[in-house]
Amino acid sequence: MIIKTKSEIDSIAEACRITDEIFSDIISLFCFTTERELMLHIRREIKKRGLREAFPPIVSGGPRAGNEIHPKSTSSVLEGFVIIDFGVRVNGYCSDMTRTIFVGAPTSKDRELYALVLRSKLDGAKVAKPHAKCAAADAAARTTLGAYKKYFIHTLGHGVGKRIHEMPRMYFKRTEDVFLEGMAVTIEPGIYIPKKLGIRIEDTYVVEKKGLRALTRSPQKLLVFP
Numbered sequence: 001m002i003i004k005t006k007s008e009i010d011s012i013a014e015a016c017r018i019t020d021e022i023f024s025d026i027i028s029l030f031c032f033t034t035e036r037e038l039m040l041h042i043r044r045e046i047k048k049r050g051l052r053e054a055f056p057p058i059v060s061g062g063p064r065a066g067n068e069i070h071p072k073s074t075s076s077v078l079e080g081f082v083i084i085d086f087g088v089r090v091n092g093y094c095s096d097m098t099r100t101i102f103v104g105a106p107t108s109k110d111r112e113l114y115a116l117v118l119r120s121k122l123d124g125a126k127v128a129k130p131h132a133k134c135a136a137a138d139a140a141a142r143t144t145l146g147a148y149k150k151y152f153i154h155t156l157g158h159g160v161g162k163r164i165h166e167m168p169r170m171y172f173k174r175t176e177d178v179f180l181e182g183m184a185v186t187i188e189p190g191i192y193i194p195k196k197l198g199i200r201i202e203d204t205y206v207v208e209k210k211g212l213r214a215l216t217r218s219p220q221k222l223l224v225f226p
């Protein structure tokens with residue numbers, strides 16, 4: 001159902017906690033060379049815990065990450081912005097989180113773009129309160145992106161539950177959906193500049209009386225690896 005029970009939220013929260021744990025391991029022992037290597041590490045970590053993937057993990061970096069939203073991981077060497085998007089299932093319920101890290105030395109422009117996407121996420125999430133329109137959250141996130149909004153080529157987020165994509169829908173056009181207390185949703189703005197870079201930051205939240213409460217809590221600042 002679109003409104004989750006307490007026990008459904010508990011399952012999603014546990015899936016999110018494990019997602020954070022796996023991400024925390026990734027950044028503490030960062031020693032991956034290729035996209036596929038990192039993707040297989042995530043798969044192994046999920047399996048090791050006796051869990052199933054919410055969807056096939058995505059690891060996509062460098063200029064190619066600007067061409068597609070959900071590309072397959074390749075044997076490309078990790079460089080520049082690297083999108084890491086994965087989730088697990090607990091009792092059938094999904095988590096969904098994306099972090100974008102940087103491998104190499106980011107320029108000040110790179111840092112600016114990352115900060116812009118992060119601000120867009122926070123601004124979109126701020127709008128998400130019970131009875132607020134999902135379209136308004138999407139529009140707020142787009143406004144923050146300014147000139148870069150043309151590179152934001154998907155919707156702001158989605159409901160999450162037994163299926164990875166559930167109601168509500170979140171696009172500034174074509175939806176009358178509203179946020180309601182007890183929904184589990186993602187907020188995930190991104191920019192994809194073809195042949196240059198892709199950046200996406202996503203968290204899973206539960207809608208509460210006062211607004212969103214984050215269930216995934218991995219660091220949001222730009223993490224840089226040599």
Ligand SMILES: [Mn+2]
Pocket residue numbers: 096158186188202
């Ligand atoms: Mn998602």
